[in-house]
Amino acid sequence: MAVFKCKMCGGSLEVTEGMTVCECEYCGTKQTLPKSHDDVLTNNFNRANNLRMKNEFDKAQELYEKIVAANPTEAEAYWGIVLCKYGIEYVEDPATLKKIPTCHRTQYESVIADVDYKSAIENADAGQKELLEKEAVEIDKLQKNILEIVHNEKPFDVFICYKETDENGKRTPDSVIANDIYHQLTQEGFKVFYAAITLEDKLGQEYEPYIFAALNSAKVMLVIGTKPEYFNAVWVKNEWSRYLKLIKNDRSKLLIPCYKDMDAYDLPEEFSHLQAQDMSKIGFINDVIRGMKKVLVKDTPVKTNNEVIKSNQNSSTGSLLKRASIFLENRRWEEATEYANKVLDIAPESGDAYAIALMAEYHVNDINKLCSFNCLKSDFSESFYYINAVKFGRTDLIECHNESVYQTAKMIAPNNTENALQTAINLLHSVGEYKDSYKLINEYERIKSELQKQREQMEYEEKQIENERVYNEAQEITAGNASEEAYFQAALLLRSISGYKQSDELRDKYESIANSLKAQREQQIVALQNKRSQIYNDYQIKSRELSDSIKRLKDNNSAKKIDKATGIIFIVLIVVAAATAFVIGEVIEHSHSEFVTGLILMEILAIIVGLVVIKIGSWISKGKDVVDKSRLSSLQNDLTALQTKYDNEVNQIDSQIDFFNTKHNIINKR
Numbered sequence: 090m091a092v093f094k095c096k097m098c099g100g101s102l103e104v105t106e107g108m109t110v111c112e113c114e115y116c117g118t119k120q121t122l123p124k125s126h127d128d129v130l131t132n133n134f135n136r137a138n139n140l141r142m143k144n145e146f147d148k149a150q151e152l153y154e155k156i157v158a159a160n161p162t163e164a165e166a167y168w169g170i171v172l173c174k175y176g177i178e179y180v181e182d183p184a185t186l187k188k189i190p191t192c193h194r195t196q197y198e199s200v201i202a203d204v205d206y207k208s209a210i211e212n213a214d215a216g217q218k219e220l221l222e223k224e225a226v227e228i229d230k231l232q233k234n235i236l237e238i239v240h241n242e243k244p245f246d247v248f249i250c251y252k253e254t255d256e257n258g259k260r261t262p263d264s265v266i267a268n269d270i271y272h273q274l275t276q277e278g279f280k281v282f283y284a285a286i287t288l289e290d291k292l293g294q295e296y297e298p299y300i301f302a303a304l305n306s307a308k309v310m311l312v313i314g315t316k317p318e319y320f321n322a323v324w325v326k327n328e329w330s331r332y333l334k335l336i337k338n339d340r341s342k343l344l345i346p347c348y349k350d351m352d353a354y355d356l357p358e359e360f361s362h363l364q365a366q367d368m369s370k371i372g373f374i375n376d377v378i379r380g381m382k383k384v385l386v387k388d389t390p391v392k393t394n395n396e397v398i399k400s401n402q403n404s405s406t407g408s409l410l411k412r413a414s415i416f417l418e419n420r421r422w423e424e425a426t427e428y429a430n431k432v433l434d435i436a437p438e439s440g441d442a443y444a445i446a447l448m449a450e451y452h453v454n455d456i457n458k459l460c461s462f463n464c465l466k467s468d469f470s471e472s473f474y475y476i477n478a479v480k481f482g483r484t485d486l487i488e489c490h491n492e493s494v495y496q497t498a499k500m501i502a503p504n505n506t507e508n509a510l511q512t513a514i515n516l517l518h519s520v521g522e523y524k525d526s527y528k529l530i531n532e533y534e535r536i537k538s539e540l541q542k543q544r545e546q547m548e549y550e551e552k553q554i555e556n557e558r559v560y561n562e563a564q565e566i567t568a569g570n571a572s573e574e575a576y577f578q579a580a581l582l583l584r585s586i587s588g589y590k591q592s593d594e595l596r597d598k599y600e601s602i603a604n605s606l607k608a609q610r611e612q613q614i615v616a617l618q619n620k621r622s623q624i625y626n627d628y629q630i631k632s633r634e635l636s637d638s639i640k641r642l643k644d645n646n647s648a649k650k651i652d653k654a655t656g657i658i659f660i661v662l663i664v665v666a667a668a669t670a671f672v673i674g675e676v677i678e679h680s681h682s683e684f685v686t687g688l689i690l691m692e693i694l695a696i697i698v699g700l701v702v703i704k705i706g707s708w709i710s711k712g713k714d715v716v717d718k719s720r721l722s723s724l725q726n727d728l729t730a731l732q733t734k735y736d737n738e739v740n741q742i743d744s745q746i747d748f749f750n751t752k753h754n755i756i757n758k759r
Contacts, residue, residue, distance in 0.1 A: 094135045096120050097179040097188040099142060110216040118179070118188045121217045123165040130156065130163075137169055144193065144323045146173040147330050164217055167209035175200055175228060176297075176327065190228050194331055195235045195301035200228045238298035240430065243473045244306035245282040246385050247274055250328045251313040253285065262315045266349065266368060270311065273374055279381070280471065282307060304332055306473075309381045310344045313368075317355040320346075326357075333359060343384045345377060406432045406439060413445045417454050425449040443478035444486065450474060456485075460492035463500065464516070469493070491520040498526075502533055507544070510537040556589040563592075567599060573610060576603035610749050617749075621742045628735040635728040642721045 093102045100115035106126055112119045123134055137152035150173035156166040171177075176194025181187070200206055206225060210218055251267040254260060264285065271283040281287075282303035288296055304310075310332045314320040320329075329344065336342045346360045349368035356365055366373055413428035426449045432442035444456065451469055453459055459469060469475050470490045479486050498513040510533045517526040517533075563579040576599045583596035 093122060093126075093131055094138060096138050096142075099139070109214055110220060116181075116188050119220060121165055121168065121213070121220050123163055124214070125160065125163065130160065134165065134169075141169065141173060142178070144176070144178060144327065146176050146194065146327065149173050162212045164209045164211075164213035164221070167205045167212065168221055170205045171200060171203055171209065171225075174203065174205065175232070177228060190224070190231060191295065192228065192231050192235060192297055193327060195232060195239070195297055197236070197305075200225050200232060235295070235298040235301065239302040239305075242299060242302035242306075243471070244280065244476065245303045246279040246308055247381065248282045248303050248307035248310045248328070248332070249284075249313065250310055250325055250332075252319040252322045252325050261319065262349075263313050263319055266315070266347075267313045270313070270347075270374065270377075274378070274381075277378055279385070300328065304328065304335065307332075308342055308384050310342075311377065312344065312346045312360075314346070314348055314356075315350045317351060317357075320348075320357050330359070341384065343381070345380065347373075347377070406436050406442070409435075410439070410441060410445070413442065417445055417448055420452070420454055422449040422452055438481045440478050440480075440482035443474045443481065444483045447472055447474035447478055447486070456489060459486075459489050461496060462493045464490070464493045464497045465501070465512070488523075491523040494520050495523055495526065498529065502529075502536075505536070505540065507537055507540050510534075510540070553589075556586045556592075559583075559586050560590055560592060563595065563599075573603050573606035576600070576606065614746055614749050617742050617746050621739060624735060624738050624742070628731065631731055632728060635724050635731065639721060639724045639728070642724070
């Protein structure tokens with residue numbers, strides 16, 4: 090068996106067969122239930138209630154209507170339709186912690202007079218009826234409170250509908266586009282409802298009264314979107330769907346879908362009969378403004394002043410209107426407004442009542458006093474009462490407003506500034522042929538032209554003074570300084586005042602001198618670099634010669650050591666040979682003893698001679714060693730001196746090159 094869900098908090102309800110009223114154990118709210126408890130009906134009600142709790146009122150209403158179609162006597166379904174019509178959301182009261190209704194879809198029609206509410210009461214049992222009537226009274230009271238606020242709201246020309254933040258709480262591209270459109274439309278003079286600005290001073294208050302007032306007064310709605318889901322976001326759809334319903338009853342209203350970065354076919358199906366605008370198209374906003382002006386500037390037939398006064402005198406509102414006039418004469422503004430509104434409750438097209446309310450709004454008891462208003466500080470033509478007073482017969486207020494504009498223009502023009510005169514001219518253009526407006530326009534244009542010429546002459550003289558200062562400075566720079574940098578700086582200054590006196594000729598001259606000095610400097614640098622290369626080549630040759638001499642000496646010393654070793658080896662060989670001969674002699678017969686003896690003597694003599702030779706060679710080599718070491722030391726000293734000389738000469742040349750590169754640091758911007 091399906092379980093009913095609470096209409097306020099969504100908790101499961103403990104319901105038994107035949108119950109039509111129960112209390113939720115989670116939120117403590119007493120509520121009505123459908124009479125039938127079958128599973129299909131229960132599921133449909135739960136789905137519809139869930140959508141309504143998510144503020145998707147249109148989808149929820151469709152489900153409730155399907156339930157009514159299948160069950161025409163189901164009071165709970167009719168009541169669900171009522172809740173959707175008026176956008177009722179139940180929220181927790183911080184004081185009592187009870188669920189109380191809030192309204193997101195205000196209607197001028199009382200909920201008690203609503204046809205679906207009446208059907209709900211007709212089909213309800215005693216318990217349901219008692220509870221529904223109690224809830225209806227609360228909603229009706231809420232409606233009246235909202236309408237009291239709405240009554241004091243000024244009308245809007247345009248309502249901008251868009252999604253402010255995405256699912257992450259970040260600002261959407263739609264809000265950025267909406268902001269730009271808002272400022273463009275306000276510059277065009279339209280009164281625009283744009284939630285981010287219009288509601289910014291309403292923090293902590295219910296927004297519905299102001300949204301409702303704007304939806305009903307605005308002649309045009311722009312629905313902004315860059316994604317299909319943004320068009321169908323709950324609160325966005327809540328606004329445009331309500332406006333579509335208003336259009337059904339008022340064909341003068343216009344809804345314009347505006348899309349970007351998406352396909353037009355992805356727009357909501359409800360927009361299929363509307364002319365959508367692609368915001369990425371060049372000139373989009375101009376097309377929109379042109380279309381809106383066709384709607385907002387249409388002439389509305391109005392009654393003449395005499396007809397309105399006559400109708401008022403012959404109606405039951407005459408006494409109320411008279412009392413409002415008396416309060417106005419006695420400067421009792423609140424009472425005057427109150428009675429004027431009482432007249433409008435009975436006769437909503439009473440131009441005189443709107444006129445009285447207008448004067449009370451601006452605290453004047455004589456209509457002619459409005460003519461002295463400074464329209465730049467307080468333009469009463471934007472007042473809700475003025476617009477409707479004119480619309481419903483009080484065309485004399487147009488002349489009053491024209492006089493206000495006329496006097497304001499005459500008041501600010503004597504300030505004798507171009508801006509003040511232009512403002513006065515713009516004001517006079519707005520009233521057309523009123524009095525001598527065109528004559529004043531011509532006069533102010535003449536004065537403004539003279540002021541403009543005076544300003545341009547002063548600017549010219551100031552420019553000439555500045556040019557002369559720069560001209561003299563350029564010549565002073567080069568007077569005592571013939572550097573490349575100075576000439577380039579002077580040329581740069583003269584370039585900034587091209588056309589003044591001989592600045593162009595001097596600039597060319599200074600640039601020529603600077604380029605010549607630059608060429609000389611570059612030649613000197615090249616010469617120094619060549620000299621540096623020559624010194625390096627000479628150093629390489631001499632250092633190579635000295636290095637070769639040192640190497641030869643070191644090689645000779647090595648050879649002498651080898652010769653000495655060879656002599657020693659020679660003596661050793663002789664001794665070995667003698668020993669060998671001696672051994673052999675022992676073996677040989679005694680007949681050969683004379684030969685052996687002779688051989689031994691020869692060996693001894695060879696040893697003596699070898700020792701003498703070695704000794705003499707040692708004496709000679711010692712003398713040469715002394716000479717070679719002295720020569721080697723001299724060559725090494727020469728190499729060190731050569732390196733030091735090279736380093737000094739190279740450093741000197743590098744310093745000169747650096748001097749030319751840093752001393753003449755050129756500002757060469759030509």
